[in-house]
Amino acid sequence: xxxxxxxxxxxxxxxxxxxCNVVFAEADSWQLNMFKGVTPVSRDIYxxxxxxxxxxxxxxxxxxxxxxxxxxxxRKSKGYQAARFHDNTRLEIVWTIIPFLILLGLAFxxxxxxxxxxxxxxxxxxxxxxxxxWKWEYYYLDEGVHFFSNLSTPYAQIQNKKTKDxxxxxxxxxxxxxPIERKIRFLVTSADVIHSWWVPxxxxxxxxxxxxxxxxxxRIEKPGVYRGQCTELxxxxxxxxxxxxxxxxxxxxxxxxxQKALEQKTWNEAQINLAGQKTMTRKELMQLGKDKYNMVCxxxxxxxxxxxPPMYPALKGxxxxxxxxxxxxxxxxxxxxxxxxxQSYSDMLSNEEIAAIVTYERNAWENNTNDIxxxxxxAKLRVMGNQKPNVVKKSKVGGLK
Amino acid sequence: xxxxxxxxxxHDDHGPEQGKGFIGFAKRWVFTTNHKDIxxxxxxxxxxxxxxxxxxxxxMRVELFHPGxxxxxxxxxxxxTTMHGLIMLFGVIMPAFTGMANWQIPMMIGxxxxxxxxxxxxxxxxxxxxxxxxxxxxxxxxxGPNFGWTMYAPLSTKYAPPSTDFMIFSVHMMxxxxxxxxxxxxATILNMRAxxxxxMKLPMFCWTWLVTAFLxxxxxxxxxxxxxxxxxxxxxxxxFFDAAGGGDPILFQHIFWFFGHPEVYVLxxxxxxxxxxxxxxxxxxxxxxxxxxxxxxxxxxxxxFIVWAHHMFTTGIPLxxxxxxxxxxxxxxxxxxxxxxxxxxxxFRGSMTxxxxxLFAVAFVFMFTFGGFTGLMLxxxxxxxxxxxxxxxxAHFHYVxxxxxVFALFAGTYYWLPKWxxxxxxxxxxxxxxxxxxxxxxxxFMPMHFVGLAGMPRRIPDYALQFTNFNMIITVGGFIFGIxxxxxxxxxxxTIRGGNKVDARVWEGSHGLEWTLPSPPPYHxxxxxPNVH
Numbered sequence: 026x027x028x029x030x031x032x033x034x035x036x037x038x039x040x041x042x043x044x045c046n047v048v049f050a051e052a053d054s055w056q057l058n059m060f061k062g063v064t065p066v067s068r069d070i071y072x073x074x075x076x077x078x079x080x081x082x083x084x085x086x087x088x089x090x091x092x093x094x095x096x097x098x099x100r101k102s103k104g105y106q107a108a109r110f111h112d113n114t115r116l117e118i119v120w121t122i123i124p125f126l127i128l129l130g131l132a133f134x135x136x137x138x139x140x141x142x143x144x145x146x147x148x149x150x151x152x153x154x155x156x157x158x159w160k161w162e163y164y165y166l167d168e169g170v171h172f173f174s175n176l177s178t179p180y181a182q183i184q185n186k187k188t189k190d191x192x193x194x195x196x197x198x199x200x201x202x203x204p205i206e207r208k209i210r211f212l213v214t215s216a217d218v219i220h221s222w223w224v225p226x227x228x229x230x231x232x233x234x235x236x237x238x239x240x241x242x243x244r245i246e247k248p249g250v251y252r253g254q255c256t257e258l259x260x261x262x263x264x265x266x267x268x269x270x271x272x273x274x275x276x277x278x279x280x281x282x283x284q285k286a287l288e289q290k291t292w293n294e295a296q297i298n299l300a301g302q303k304t305m306t307r308k309e310l311m312q313l314g315k316d317k318y319n320m321v322c323x324x325x326x327x328x329x330x331x332x333x334p335p336m337y338p339a340l341k342g343x344x345x346x347x348x349x350x351x352x353x354x355x356x357x358x359x360x361x362x363x364x365x366x367x368q369s370y371s372d373m374l375s376n377e378e379i380a381a382i383v384t385y386e387r388n389a390w391e392n393n394t395n396d397i398x399x400x401x402x403x404a405k406l407r408v409m410g411n412q413k414p415n416v417v418k419k420s421k422v423g424g425l426k
Numbered sequence: 427x428x429x430x431x432x433x434x435x436x437h438d439d440h441g442p443e444q445g446k447g448f449i450g451f452a453k454r455w456v457f458t459t460n461h462k463d464i465x466x467x468x469x470x471x472x473x474x475x476x477x478x479x480x481x482x483x484x485x486m487r488v489e490l491f492h493p494g495x496x497x498x499x500x501x502x503x504x505x506x507t508t509m510h511g512l513i514m515l516f517g518v519i520m521p522a523f524t525g526m527a528n529w530q531i532p533m534m535i536g537x538x539x540x541x542x543x544x545x546x547x548x549x550x551x552x553x554x555x556x557x558x559x560x561x562x563x564x565x566x567x568x569x570g571p572n573f574g575w576t577m578y579a580p581l582s583t584k585y586a587p588p589s590t591d592f593m594i595f596s597v598h599m600m601x602x603x604x605x606x607x608x609x610x611x612x613a614t615i616l617n618m619r620a621x622x623x624x625x626m627k628l629p630m631f632c633w634t635w636l637v638t639a640f641l642x643x644x645x646x647x648x649x650x651x652x653x654x655x656x657x658x659x660x661x662x663x664x665x666f667f668d669a670a671g672g673g674d675p676i677l678f679q680h681i682f683w684f685f686g687h688p689e690v691y692v693l694x695x696x697x698x699x700x701x702x703x704x705x706x707x708x709x710x711x712x713x714x715x716x717x718x719x720x721x722x723x724x725x726x727x728x729x730x731f732i733v734w735a736h737h738m739f740t741t742g743i744p745l746x747x748x749x750x751x752x753x754x755x756x757x758x759x760x761x762x763x764x765x766x767x768x769x770x771x772x773x774f775r776g777s778m779t780x781x782x783x784x785l786f787a788v789a790f791v792f793m794f795t796f797g798g799f800t801g802l803m804l805x806x807x808x809x810x811x812x813x814x815x816x817x818x819x820x821a822h823f824h825y826v827x828x829x830x831x832v833f834a835l836f837a838g839t840y841y842w843l844p845k846w847x848x849x850x851x852x853x854x855x856x857x858x859x860x861x862x863x864x865x866x867x868x869x870x871f872m873p874m875h876f877v878g879l880a881g882m883p884r885r886i887p888d889y890a891l892q893f894t895n896f897n898m899i900i901t902v903g904g905f906i907f908g909i910x911x912x913x914x915x916x917x918x919x920x921t922i923r924g925g926n927k928v929d930a931r932v933w934e935g936s937h938g939l940e941w942t943l944p945s946p947p948p949y950h951x952x953x954x955x956p957n958v959h
Contacts, residue, residue: 056880056892059812066808074809081799088770088795095773096788100780101710107777111712116771117764124763128756131806136749138808143745158585183888185494193493195890218581219675221740221815225881230811232741234676235580236669239742254890256815256883258507258574260581261500264886324500333501336568336587366585 060225063247063272067228069138076134080127148210148242150203156213156220156233156255157368159262159324163201166212170285173373174199176265180319183265195252200269202285204278205245214238217366218260224253224270232257245272260366261333262324296376297408302401303377307384310397314385317378322386325366330390337366341390351396354383355406371407376400456551459543460949461528462846464550468525469839471553473915475517478561480908482510487904489887490897503887504572505564511575512593515693516600517557519827522835523696524549524607527635529846531611533940534629536620536958538950541613549606556599563589563596574885576686577652579667579678583659590660594653601646608639608646615639620939622958626720629938630713633720634699637727641688641695644731649685652678676741683734691730693827695723697794697834698765701787703938704837705769708784709776710935715768722761722768729758739810748807755805759798766795781933782856786837789864790830797825800875815885818878824871829864836863836914843918844932848946849925855917862910869903 061071099105153164161174177198181187190196203209213222215233222241223230229241245251253268273281295301305313319328325337330346332339340346345354358379361369370379383398444453458464486506489498498506528546532539540546563570568587571577582590615628615636628636655678658664665671667678706713713719735743735751743751769791778784800822804813813819836859844850873896878884882893889897928945939956940947 057876059879060881067812070808070812073806074803074812077803077806077809081802085795085799088766089792092770092773092788092791095770095775096778099709099773099775099778101777102779105775105777107710108775109711110775111714111716111772113715113771117715117718117768120767121760121764124760128759131802132753132756135752135806135808139745139748139752142808142811183495185496189493189891191891193891194888218585219578223815223881223883225812228811230740230814234669234741237674237676237742253881254883254886258504258578258581258885260572260585261504263504264500264883264888333568333587336585 062226062228063245063249063251064227064243065246066138066142066243067226069141070228073134073138077131080131084124084127144242147208149207150209151212152201152203152209153212153238154214154222154233155216156222156259156266157216158218158260158366159255159266160373161197161220161222161255161266161268162216163199165282168282168286170282170289171372172199172285172289174201174269175320175373176267178265180316180323192252194264195254195267195269197267197269200250200271202271202273202278202281203243203245204275205248205272207275208242208244211241211243212238213241216368219257220255220259220266221257222253222268223256224251224268226251227253227270230256245270248272248274260324265324292375297404297411299401299404299408302399302404304399304401305377305380307397310381310384311388312381313378314381314383315389317374317382318385318389321370321374322382330386330392340386341392346386347392347394351383351387351398351402352406354387355379355398355403358382359403359406359410371410376403376407379403457547459539459547461532461540461543461546461951462947462949464540464546465525465528465530466846467550468521468528468553471550471557472518472522472525472835473918475513475521475557476911477915479510479513479518480911482506482513484904484908486510486887487901490889491901492898493889493891493894495888498887500887501569501572504574504885505570507885508571508574509560509564512560512597513557514827515575515689516597517553517560519693519831519835520600520604521553523635523638523693524604524611526631526700526835526838526842527607527611527696530842530940531614531632531635532618532951533943533947534632534938535615535618535623536939536952536956537614537618538952540610541618542610545606546610549603549610552599552603556596556603559592559599560596563587563592566592576682577656577678578682579656579659579675583656583667586660591657594657597653598650601650604642605646608642611635611639612643620952620955620958623939626717627958629699630702630716630719631696631699634695634702634723637723638692638695641692641727641730645685645688645692648681649689652681652685655681676738676743679738679741680734683737684731686737687734688727688730690823690826691726693831694794695726697790697831698723700834700838700841701769701790704783704787704841705772705791707841707933707935707937708781708787709773709778711772711776712937713768714771714774715764718764719768722764725761726758729754729761733758736805736810739807740814752805752807756802759802759805762798766791766798779934781840782851782853782860783837783841785857785860785864786833786840789860790833790837793825793829793833793867797822797830800825813878815883816878817874817882817884820884821871821874821878824874828871829867833863836860839914839918841933842940843921844928845940845943845945845947847922847925848927848944849921850928851917851921851925855913855920859910859913859917862913863907866903866906866910870900870907871903873897873899873903 059071059074062068151166153166155162164171174197177196178194182189182193213231213233215235217235220233221230222233227243229243231239231241249272251270255263255266326332326340330341345357359371361367377400380398380400380403387394387396444450489496489503566589571590571593573581573586615632655666659666665673667673667675702713733751733755735747736755739748804810804822840851840856877893877896882889930944931941932945
């Protein structure tokens with residue numbers, strides 16, 4: 026009998042060990058806990074989180090333990106007679122003071138972490154982050170680099186027409202590259218509504234407030250790619266503005282900065298170089314236009330061009346999309362429309378892309394204008410917009426006579 | 427004291443005759459100034475809204491069952507999150523507790539009716555129209571409000587659909603209704619108590635409601651102010667919340683949460699009251715530490731006014747403010763802890779039976795405490811940086827509000843329904859409702875903690891692949907929970923229409939004035955005040 030017990034005990038332990046492995050392996054794909062992260066701050070936060078959880082677990086164990094004991098034993102069905110006590114001031118004071126002391130114990134590490142977290146002196150790299158509906162824009166203030174970071178998950182995947190990538194909804198066209206082992210200062214703000222810049226593994230979450238700028242810092246210890254998302258409801262596209270941070274060594278970072286600055290310069294020049302514009306076929310324009318429209322415009326104006334009026338006007342049959350001059354149509358994309366959610370896309374979209382979108386909008390959904398807009402048309406408008414106004418002295422035109 | 431005798435001749439009195447047929451029926455309910463009729467109306471409205479807003483939640487869960495755009499548009503999804511929140515708070519929990527207050531408070535304090543019966547009628551009849559107005563926004567051009575129930579500016583001002591104005595008006599109407607209802611409750615409790623019913627003899631439910639009513643009178647004007655400023659920003663050229671005009675979007679959050687945090691306790695204090703009534707009855711033992719329960723309620727109410735910024739830790743408020751609000755928030759767990767300890771002590775060495783109300787009350791203590799734990803974790807500012815606006819927060823407040831407050835509503839309904847109708851509810855059905863709800867509510871909300879910690883933001887209609895398996899579980903839990911509530915509705919309707927007759931006492935362990943009246947109680951509760959010793 027005893028040996029049998031021993032045997033089953035041993036078997037039980039073996040079973041536990043085996044299943045333990047399986048459970049832990051399985052738990053990996055079912056992430057249960059907070060990210061430990063790759064910065065000192067995120068690790069502090071993780072530790073605080075674990076302490077808080079432990080404290081709660083202990084309190085829960087005691088309180089629920091007593092309660093379960095009571096529920097099991099003090100039942101009428103077991104013939105238990107109710108006691109008559111209903112007051113005990115001493116006990117009340119005890120269970121006021123004990124939780125208070127526990128809270129003090131929790132407040133200490135929390136305060137320490139918080140004060141450390143708030144220190145943003147002596148940063149070595151400064152990145153300004155601007156959220157707008159529904160993308161992030163990054164400025165490397167000291168290096169003069171600026172770019173947009175858009176969701177790069179294809180529209181077809183969102184619509185379930187293609188299999189989803191591993192990083193579905195968590196990949197962007199332009200990643201934020203930062204060096205490791207350097208103190209990075211992030212300045213977060215917004216161009217329209219409130220967004221929130223969150224990368225769990227960096228331990229940073231900062232709300233992007235339109236008109237105000239708040240900071241956060243990180244010192245990343247491990248190279249790698251860290252993904253996050255906007256965490257403040259910011260409208261229709263809230264789920265579609267991810268953040269991807271790539272942490273690299275200082276050398277790689279400097280190289281990337283140089284390359285990015287060069288890219289940016291070439292891009293800017295290419296947009297206003299009237300001679301160098303490509304000529305595209307109608308088919309190319311329509312294809313590119315459809316892709317870009319679905320990525321950039323469809324959140325508001327909808328895939329079917331009907332919009333959500335009156336907030337987001339319909340493009341189907343709209344005077345902008347079917348009317349003339351076409352410049353009006355192009356200009357609203359280039360410069361946006363003040364007082365509405367329509368923003369300026371002149372820095373984000375290239376001439377080809379804008380030409381394609383305009384062509385698509387003028388020919389899709391029964392907007393059969395048959396117009397074809399070429400990149401050169403966009404470039405011309407850009408150049409016109411960039412011209413310095415002619416300053417004329419009033420006295421010279423006779424105004425002051 | 428023998429209210430039974432005076433009450434008997436009124437037994438079949440259903441108020442003044444208002445005419446025959448449908449007109450008579452409609453007039454009876456529209457013109458009624460009786461606290462029981464109005465209580466019933468409140469409770470029925472809440473039940474109806476519970477299924478409306480619950481249906482919205484299920485729509486969202488359907489969309490979230492699997493990643494990718496499936497059934498509803500992101501814009502419609504955002505409207506659902508907004509409506510679900512607004513209706514569940516203002517249309518389910520608040521009216522349900524006001525309904526219970528209407529039914530119970532006069533009976534508990536030995537009064538014939540509420541102090542201000544006509545006001546009572548008005549404060550109810552505003553509500554159906556407020557909700558019709560709110561729901562009508564869904565069919566207006568541009569869709570309904572789509573910025574979440576927190577209505578953060580500037581998403582709710584410059585970037586919001588035109589129907590927002592209707593929502594603002596509807597919030598004003600709800601606010602007026604709540605303020606009037608609260609004034610009525612305060613007036614009733616302070617002035618209409620039977621001789622000998624001193625303040626420190628008041629049933630806990632009356633105490634918590636008294637404190638809640640004061641909270642409501644203090645905060646509803648603040649909400650009205652916030653939405654009026656929104657309205658002014660939208661149409662009258664002001665810039666309260668627009669930095670370009672010298673305003674500040676964070677100002678909105680400060681004002682909103684100055685309303686919003688006490689509002690949380692408006693929802694939960696009456697629930698504490700219900701639980702403090704149910705547990706002693708089924709433990710056959712007096713409530714442990716009555717005095718401290720009263721002090722703790724007052725303490726929670728006071729603290730609730732100085733913790734609002736813990737909803738805004740990531741907005742960039744200064745370090746000193748973060749520390750202050752962190753400490754203040756942590757402090758709230760002390761009086762809340764006292765409540766939990768007192769409930770446990772009430773049960774300790776009692777002679778317990780587990781009828782449906784008690785089951786819900788016990789589940790409340792477990793799961794509300796669990797929600798309190800995550801609340802304590804959320805109060806720690808650095809940790810909050812990771813939790814803020816993720817599903818962890820969603821899990822936290824749903825644990826407090828669903829297996830917390832809504833379970834207290836179930837407990838209260840099962841507890842008092844036999845008194846109200848004179849019929850016993852179906853115990854077997856009640857137990858089924860309890861077990862299905864308790865199991866499914868955990869399947870529904872427990873995994874939300876995990877996806878939140880793993881990095882899933884709230885209010886998104888589509889999510890990254892690693893959150894898929896938990897979201898599927900959540901949706902399944904949500905549907906089981908939703909469907910089991912039909913059992914509740916059925917049980918309530920059955921009980922109203924008939925069932926085993928109950929005596930005045932209903933429960934073996936019940937104490938208090940309401941149990942001295944026959945079941946169902948007479949139309950005018952206590953025409954001569956009882957004497958309380």
